Amino acid sequence: MLVRIVKLGFEDQHIKTFLENFETNKKAIRNFEGCEFLELYRDKNNINIFFTYSYWKTESDLENYRHSDLFKEIWSVTKPLFNMKPEAWSVDKLESLE
Structure with missing residues (x-):
């Protein structure tokens, strides 16, 4: 299993647009072939x-x-909203404890 972690930073005025776009597309992303899990997090100290x-x-x-096409549509809305270059990591899940 591959875990993908993506860090995204937005200008204050664009946060609502990002969240609305995520809300609109989250089920399509989660239901995309091969996707088994999807979550969105917000930093505790920097709300952007x-x-x-x-x-x-x-x-x-x-x-x-x-x-x-789904990613291209989402990215076309998201990319102009950034206030920093996005960062992404693909990692292998080695262990999970319940």
Whole structure:
């Protein structure tokens, strides 16, 4: 399983637009083939910083999403809202404790 963590920073005036876009598209992302989990987080100390956290069955599933029309539509709305360059990490989940 591949875990994808993405850090996103937005100008104050664009946060509402980002959250509305996420709300509109979150089910489509979660239901995209290969996506097994999706969450959105907000930094406790800087309310302009958000993180998406998703699980993908394989790296190719993530790449299929990143090259999909869905991603292109979401990204076309999101990209102009940034106040910093987004950062992304793809990591392997080694262990999980309940």
